Amino acid sequence: MGRRSDHSPAELKGLLLDRATAIIAADGVAALTARRLATQTGYSVGTVYNVFAHLDDLIVQVNARTLAHLHHHLTAAQPRAPDAPPDARLHALAAAYVAFTTRSRHLWNALFDHRPTREVALPPGYAAQIVALFALIEAPLTEILGPGHEAARARAARALWAGLHGLCSLSQTDKLALISPDSLDVLVASFLDDYLAGLRVRAATAPDPPTPAPPRRGSKSPQF
Numbered sequence: 001m002g003r004r005s006d007h008s009p010a011e012l013k014g015l016l017l018d019r020a021t022a023i024i025a026a027d028g029v030a031a032l033t034a035r036r037l038a039t040q041t042g043y044s045v046g047t048v049y050n051v052f053a054h055l056d057d058l059i060v061q062v063n064a065r066t067l068a069h070l071h072h073h074l075t076a077a078q079p080r081a082p083d084a085p086p087d088a089r090l091h092a093l094a095a096a097y098v099a100f101t102t103r104s105r106h107l108w109n110a111l112f113d114h115r116p117t118r119e120v121a122l123p124p125g126y127a128a129q130i131v132a133l134f135a136l137i138e139a140p141l142t143e144i145l146g147p148g149h150e151a152a153r154a155r156a157a158r159a160l161w162a163g164l165h166g167l168c169s170l171s172q173t174d175k176l177a178l179i180s181p182d183s184l185d186v187l188v189a190s191f192l193d194d195y196l197a198g199l200r201v202r203a204a205t206a207p208d209p210p211t212p213a214p215p216r217r218g219s220k221s222p223q224f
Helices: 009-027 034-041 045-051 055-076 086-103 105-113 126-145 150-172 184-205
Strands: none
Touching: 009 034, 009 045, 009 055, 009 105, 034 045, 055 086, 055 105, 055 126, 086 105, 086 126, 086 150, 086 184, 126 150, 126 184, 150 184
């Protein structure tokens, strides 16, 4: 195959990312290889590695795109009424998250299934994307908990996501039916309603626990 040279460096990177995203979306992260990517784009394997240090680098950058798409999807699903109750906003976020994990199953799984075999430099803004996603959950929790519960709000946002993520994972592996006759939607709604009810009681009767100490210097950058 002759070498192509009809794209600028920025266009070439975008092309490779587009095709890598399409491969993962169709067949999963394990299906992505440099040779398959080169074949589909008309460039050589060497060109792929000139643009990306290794496949781990490429996959992390695809994952950054997935986080951005997820944020856009969740934001678009929010109720348009500015005075929408916080519970309704959280239910809308949960429903949108479930829909995203179903529609973009392989891309969503790539965020959690891929384990880099070497140290990978995260794309600029990757950690900020994760913070922005949790901020969508924390905003309605602020109305539920009120002021003075900053640590509890952050903790609750992560606990809610972890519970929702677990339900989605069980559903995608067809294990949910083994533990409950209820559908994923019913279990998600029950989980949210019960958790928020308990959160309101706790906020009314207990002070906010101390904020955990920040990670020690030198720890790895956050990625799923």
